[in-house]
Amino acid sequence: MYLIFRCDCGRAMYSREGVAHRKCVCGKNIQVKSRRIIYYAEDFQSAAEAVRALQEEKYGGTCFTTANQL
Numbered sequence: 001m002y003l004i005f006r007c008d009c010g011r012a013m014y015s016r017e018g019v020a021h022r023k024c025v026c027g028k029n030i031q032v033k034s035r036r037i038i039y040y041a042e043d044f045q046s047a048a049e050a051v052r053a054l055q056e057e058k059y060g061g062t063c064f065t066t067a068n069q070l
């Protein structure tokens with residue numbers, strides 16, 4: 001089982017169940033248990049897929065606006 005959660009910087013990421021800490025690309029060390037779990041995934045593939053969807057949800061709108069202005 002994989003857990004999907006967000007860092008304070010807003011980046012979505014996943015961690016295998018049972019892993020206590022996860023380091024975000026922003027440099028913050030996340031204590032997995034202290035985060036609100038957004039989503040549970042059965043395997044690595046669906047975890048990666050869920051993270052990708054969450055990233056698009058957050059940044060997709062901005063990209064669309066930028067592309068629209070071109």
Ligand SMILES: [Zn+2]
Binds near residue numbers: 011024
């Ligand atoms: Zn972060």
